[in-house]
């Protein structure tokens with residue numbers, strides 16, 4: 001079978017000897033068709049375990065396979081104001097959705113969280129959230145005699161107990177709060193609102209959802225065929241519309257509707273070693289130096305918190321082997337975290353004959369590069385990005401097989417998908433091969449996670 005590789009860009013290197021040495025460093029980053037199919041098989045096995053009624057089986061899986069308790073989409077007759085909160089990525093957002101004759105008008109505002117808050121007690125984060133809601137209410141000049149329904153998009157692995165209540169299992173991405181584990185995010189939010197003496201307009205927190213569910217809700221508002229809500233941002237995760245009869249984990253099943261939304265929590269897929277067959281030394285190093293060591297294997301292969309660091313480690317290795325930058329590099333290149341994911345998307349913005357974006361990035365890293373260096377840096381960014389898009393696509397293909405419909409739209413939110421100029425193309429390229437019987441469309445659902453929070457509030461507060 002044709003190898004899934006992008007070796008063409010390595011062909012910019014003229015010396016055969018150098019090319020062989022470069023290929024030896026990079027070849028483990030290239031997935032074969034066999035690897036891709038094995039990822040799909042392994043994921044299906046993990047789903048079986050996660051979906052089992054036996055606790056022993058469930059413990060063998062890295063997936064959560066959570067029932068979200070979201071059992072309906074917008075009907076089109078919604079009226080009035082709803083709020084959504086979005087906590088989980090680089091920015092905290094407050095979203096207002098006003099329904100006017102079936103149309104949703106959305107206002108989103110960002111309230112940055114400082115690094116200090118992300119590693120302090122959770123109360124600090126929740127106080128920031130409560131204060132930001134108050135600011136938003138004032139900036140938006142909101143008023144209401146009754147409490148405004150609010151959906152809280154809280155994007156960390158949590159066991160969902162009902163639409164509103166859940167228990168936080170672990171912080172992820174850049175969040176490393178010292179408290180909060182084992183607690184209910186909605187309780188923490190309500191306590192913070194009380195601590196500040198309430199809000200000038202009362203809110204009624206009706207739901208806690210994950211950003212994937214928010215994206216699915218917002219995606220299905222844009223496109224009726226949307227069945228998967230996917231995040232490729234700081235972290236990654238996916239939810240999808242599953243037939244209720246296939247959700248076997250609950251002894252009595254789910255009888256309230258035929259279709260349900262399942263949150264896979266696939267970020268930790270592979271933590272039990274099931275993806276070790278293609279893990280590289282670069283992946284191991286990213287894990288070793290990350291905030292959450294020995295966990296979140298899958299998301300560390302491509303999401304925004306890690307993609308740049310992966311590329312940096314590959315460049316360091318090539319430099320140390322004398323294959324890049326005349327073996328010298330720069331102090332900056334050697335510093336952990338000095339190559340953010342935005343630099344990778346920048347390099348990937350150069351067309352086949354272009355170098356200007358790459359040169360800009362190399363200058364920011366104080367690197368002096370010749371033509372071959374530039375070509376090689378482009379090849380590395382391409383390979384690491386392509387591998388990332390391929391592993392996500394393999395996992396999406398598994399969900400598409402579950403959905404089993406002729407036409408499915410995948411709604412995606414998140415900085416990597418939004419800003420990376422080639423991620424979409426890489427994903428489509430592989431999905432067309434993996435699920436030839438399904439017409440797959442991928443759409444950007446910008447700010448869908450927070451908007452979806454407000455949508456779920458509208459659906460959840462329906463009388």
Ligand code: BGC
Pocket residue numbers: 088089155156157158172173210211212231233234235236237238265267299
């Ligand atoms: C979290 C998920 C979340 C995803 C995308 C992951 O780190 O575990 O709950 O949905 O990031 O934000």
